[in-house]
Amino acid sequence: MNNLLLMVALPLFVAFLLPVMHRVSPMLARVAGPLTLAVTGYLGIALWVDMQAPVAIQLGGFMPPMGITFYADQLSMLFALAVTVGTLMLWPDEPEQSVRQWSLALILAAAGCGLALSGDLFNIYVFYELVAVVSYGLIASRPTAAAMAATLRYLVISAFGAALILAGIALIYQATGTLNLAQLAILAPEHLHNPQGLTAFVLILIGVGVKAELFPVNTWVPEVYATAPERVSALLAGVVSKLALLVLVKLLVLVFQVTEAHLIMLVLGILGVVTGELAAWRATDYKRMLAYSSIGQLGTIFIAFSVPGEAGMFAGLAVALHHLLLKPALFMLARRWGGALTGLTGAGKSSPLAAGLFILLALSLIGVPPLPGFWAKLLVLVNLAGQGQALYYLGGLVILFGAALEANYLFRVASRFYQEQPADVVHQPHRPQDMLVASVLAGVLVMSIFFISPLTDRLHTIAAEATDVETYIQTVQPVQLAPISVAMEKP
Amino acid sequence: MRKATSAIFLLGLGILIAAIYQQLTFYGSGVNIGQAINGMAANQVGTANIVTSVVLAYRGLDTLVELSILFTAATAGGMLLGRRKPTAQPDTNGGFVLRAGADLFFPLLLVVGIYIIVHGHLTPGGGFQGGVILASAFFVPMLARPGHQLDQRWIALVEGLAGASFIFIGLLAMIGGQAFLSTLFGKGELGELFSAGSLPLLYTAVGLKVGAELAGLLAHLSDAEALD
Amino acid sequence: MEMGVILFMAAIGLMLIGIAGIVFPSHLIRIIFGIALLEAGANLLLLLSSFKEGAAAPIMLETGFPQNMADPVPQALVLTAIVIGVGILALALILALRVQAAYGTLDMRQVRQRMERDIAKQAGISMPSSIQAPRPITTHGADDE
Numbered sequence A: 001m002n003n004l005l006l007m008v009a010l011p012l013f014v015a016f017l018l019p020v021m022h023r024v025s026p027m028l029a030r031v032a033g034p035l036t037l038a039v040t041g042y043l044g045i046a047l048w049v050d051m052q053a054p055v056a057i058q059l060g061g062f063m064p065p066m067g068i069t070f071y072a073d074q075l076s077m078l079f080a081l082a083v084t085v086g087t088l089m090l091w092p093d094e095p096e097q098s099v100r101q102w103s104l105a106l107i108l109a110a111a112g113c114g115l116a117l118s119g120d121l122f123n124i125y126v127f128y129e130l131v132a133v134v135s136y137g138l139i140a141s142r143p144t145a146a147a148m149a150a151t152l153r154y155l156v157i158s159a160f161g162a163a164l165i166l167a168g169i170a171l172i173y174q175a176t177g178t179l180n181l182a183q184l185a186i187l188a189p190e191h192l193h194n195p196q197g198l199t200a201f202v203l204i205l206i207g208v209g210v211k212a213e214l215f216p217v218n219t220w221v222p223e224v225y226a227t228a229p230e231r232v233s234a235l236l237a238g239v240v241s242k243l244a245l246l247v248l249v250k251l252l253v254l255v256f257q258v259t260e261a262h263l264i265m266l267v268l269g270i271l272g273v274v275t276g277e278l279a280a281w282r283a284t285d286y287k288r289m290l291a292y293s294s295i296g297q298l299g300t301i302f303i304a305f306s307v308p309g310e311a312g313m314f315a316g317l318a319v320a321l322h323h324l325l326l327k328p329a330l331f332m333l334a335r336r337w338g339g340a341l342t343g344l345t346g347a348g349k350s351s352p353l354a355a356g357l358f359i360l361l362a363l364s365l366i367g368v369p370p371l372p373g374f375w376a377k378l379l380v381l382v383n384l385a386g387q388g389q390a391l392y393y394l395g396g397l398v399i400l401f402g403a404a405l406e407a408n409y410l411f412r413v414a415s416r417f418y419q420e421q422p423a424d425v426v427h428q429p430h431r432p433q434d435m436l437v438a439s440v441l442a443g444v445l446v447m448s449i450f451f452i453s454p455l456t457d458r459l460h461t462i463a464a465e466a467t468d469v470e471t472y473i474q475t476v477q478p479v480q481l482a483p484i485s486v487a488m489e490k491p
Numbered sequence B: 001m002r003k004a005t006s007a008i009f010l011l012g013l014g015i016l017i018a019a020i021y022q023q024l025t026f027y028g029s030g031v032n033i034g035q036a037i038n039g040m041a042a043n044q045v046g047t048a049n050i051v052t053s054v055v056l057a058y059r060g061l062d063t064l065v066e067l068s069i070l071f072t073a074a075t076a077g078g079m080l081l082g083r084r085k086p087t088a089q090p091d092t093n094g095g096f097v098l099r100a101g102a103d104l105f106f107p108l109l110l111v112v113g114i115y116i117i118v119h120g121h122l123t124p125g126g127g128f129q130g131g132v133i134l135a136s137a138f139f140v141p142m143l144a145r146p147g148h149q150l151d152q153r154w155i156a157l158v159e160g161l162a163g164a165s166f167i168f169i170g171l172l173a174m175i176g177g178q179a180f181l182s183t184l185f186g187k188g189e190l191g192e193l194f195s196a197g198s199l200p201l202l203y204t205a206v207g208l209k210v211g212a213e214l215a216g217l218l219a220h221l222s223d224a225e226a227l228d
Numbered sequence C: 001m002e003m004g005v006i007l008f009m010a011a012i013g014l015m016l017i018g019i020a021g022i023v024f025p026s027h028l029i030r031i032i033f034g035i036a037l038l039e040a041g042a043n044l045l046l047l048l049s050s051f052k053e054g055a056a057a058p059i060m061l062e063t064g065f066p067q068n069m070a071d072p073v074p075q076a077l078v079l080t081a082i083v084i085g086v087g088i089l090a091l092a093l094i095l096a097l098r099v100q101a102a103y104g105t106l107d108m109r110q111v112r113q114r115m116e117r118d119i120a121k122q123a124g125i126s127m128p129s130s131i132q133a134p135r136p137i138t139t140h141g142a143d144d145e
Helices: A002-024 A026-050 A074-089 A098-117 A121-139 A145-176 A181-191 A195-209 A221-227 A230-254 A259-282 A286-305 A310-332 A352-366 A372-387 A390-417 A432-450 A452-466 A469-476 B002-021 B033-044 B050-058 B060-081 B096-118 B127-144 B152-175 B199-223 C003-023 C028-050 C072-103 C108-123
Strands: A055-058 A069-072
Touching: A002 A026, A002 A055, A002 A069, A002 A098, A002 B060, A002 B152, A026 A074, A026 A098, A055 A469, A069 A074, A069 A098, A069 A181, A069 A469, A074 A098, A074 A230, A074 A310, A074 A452, A098 A121, A098 A230, A098 B060, A121 A145, A121 A230, A121 B060, A121 C072, A145 A181, A145 A195, A145 A221, A145 C003, A145 C028, A145 C072, A145 C108, A181 A230, A181 A469, A195 A230, A195 A259, A221 A230, A221 A286, A221 C108, A230 A259, A230 A286, A230 A310, A230 A469, A259 A286, A259 A390, A286 A310, A286 A372, A286 A390, A286 C108, A310 A352, A310 A372, A310 A432, A310 A452, A352 A372, A352 A390, A352 A432, A372 A390, A372 A432, A372 A452, A432 A452, B002 C003, B033 B050, B033 C072, B050 B060, B050 B199, B050 C072, B060 B152, B060 B199, B060 C072, B096 B127, B096 B199, B127 B199, B152 B199, B199 C072, C003 C028, C028 C072, C028 C108, C072 C108
Parallel strands: none
Antiparallel strands: A055 A069
């Protein structure tokens, strides 16, 4: 299990050497990136299959909480693999500056694995910053003026969020004196379930929420998704936002199991769904419609996770994984369809497969049985109804309202496909590699219909393990430190 | 409208922070990993500078990720800046004072930078601080003579190899069956130059990487065409 | 007043000035200065999280380790955070350079309008009426704040 670190170290190693390799042999550099990800992906799958119970790995051999701990359970391994496989499938292919792009993609995979597996608060922050800087580079890999401006605006919001996270970490360290998540879980009920701890949570929520497209720090989303290369948008919307969400959920479950935290997530989720879906309803171009829809979907996921306990985790995971598969597929179709929605008139005739895929994905997004989107949304609604509080009922209503809006704007697009194509509208055929990725993802969604029962069981196991704080503490076993003699109090 | 809401937000933030401060206690929980590390670092890691033991040993992965962030920033910067057009106006050389001063400063900065890097485990300093000084050592002559740019190929080579060697030293520990980034080569005598095992090597790699990276980034930036 | 209180208020003050420097100005370089101040304030806050008055540096002297040593962990954390901040600021300045080369202005409002116009033009749709048409480029530089 020690080899788990290779999932982080190996892509970084190859990324550092890629420019040097390119000078020696361009063919080697071209192959090295995907090959490395294939190796680490295989390693991850092998380790996951072997894993009986969650494992804690101490870096450098130093006992927690002095050293950094990596915690591998089903949920972390799932997301680490999702990042690796996702980066491999959505490998960047802009024609300019290829070697730098490949380095950045490798670093993204490494950073994503680290973010999913880390069990130390500051370590999570540095991995999060690494993901941020990589995304700045990848967005600007298509060097149009609009992309530069969008990246700059994204950078400003992201830097603001990063400073807030630091302030939150400072408050947590001040109250507890440790950064290890397991030890924080032990100390939290006494030291962090108070206004200071809640402030720290809110600061970290807003800071990490920049990537998770949380209201109100999601103003960067439409601009960036409209100007970035489609594969990068797919990675950001599909994978990176879920990683940010994973961080918040880990904190919520281990350290901040308080009602106020759940309610704040619920309220921000509701605001996200309302603003996102309304804006998507009014959008007039394909990419920004997808961007606003993404904001709405992530709002739904926040609402799902705001239900405490294993039920909330289970529903949230279902919706999150569904979105992880769905959004990249829709973005793959954006390569040729990424213009005005009016330009899609008659596309049903010129690219029937793509039109069919879009309708399939749209149905799953809205939540039509028997597609997996229906089951995921149903779980969330059942959870919300079972809570018995007014705010949760409001959350359920908002999700239904969102689904209605989704049906409207998605079918507006779909009905355009089968209208008469006007003379001035030209359709370019989709590239085979984009269609391949979109078809594979849609195929996975369809296959899951036939495996609903085993998938549900598996998700139950993952959710139960993820919410089991006791097991987490037992696995990591942070050393009990002797209390220091000099304790300074506020004057 | 935007300014009004922003002002209200700031006011609210200020009030909230002031309210929080009323309830703050220092060392509230009686547990503090810093104190524990202060007690154990000399025996476990063997550096005279305990901050170095935290940076390289206890939290070595943070340092690796920090290096990656710098590498990514330099790579993204390189992607964004592009190359200077051959028809661009060459910049003028600096005056006599600047040129003579740069020639004088170069060896001094080099020595100070290397000293700080190599003594990182004994006195305050280390790879990052020394690396920045090294970068300035290479950049000041470029200010004086803008025509003589640094060879970007050497910079990329040093940068890549230094970063890879950091990870390589970390991986070496894994071959021995230990966890990633464990300290190697024993502790040695506390306070000697050759002590604390593989830590000086790690800091040297860090220093070279940071120096090469920042020098390359600054060179690229100064090489970008002047805008009218 | 206690040293800790003064330092804490200084850190918070820096952060608030930095945030004000991001939301209020429209000139890009001032916004980047705001980011730098905000990060400085956050780093100071992190350092203060285990402040001990009159503590010695955690470095061995001739006579061995000093008695009352400060906490080394926030120092290491802030070291990392400062380097991260440097990387981000470098990227921000390079992006500002490219934006100025492309749009001819460093006024954030103008940049945003031009960016929206470019996105709309690329998609082939008309700009939403809520965004004004960008003003033509004038000879003098930044506008009033």
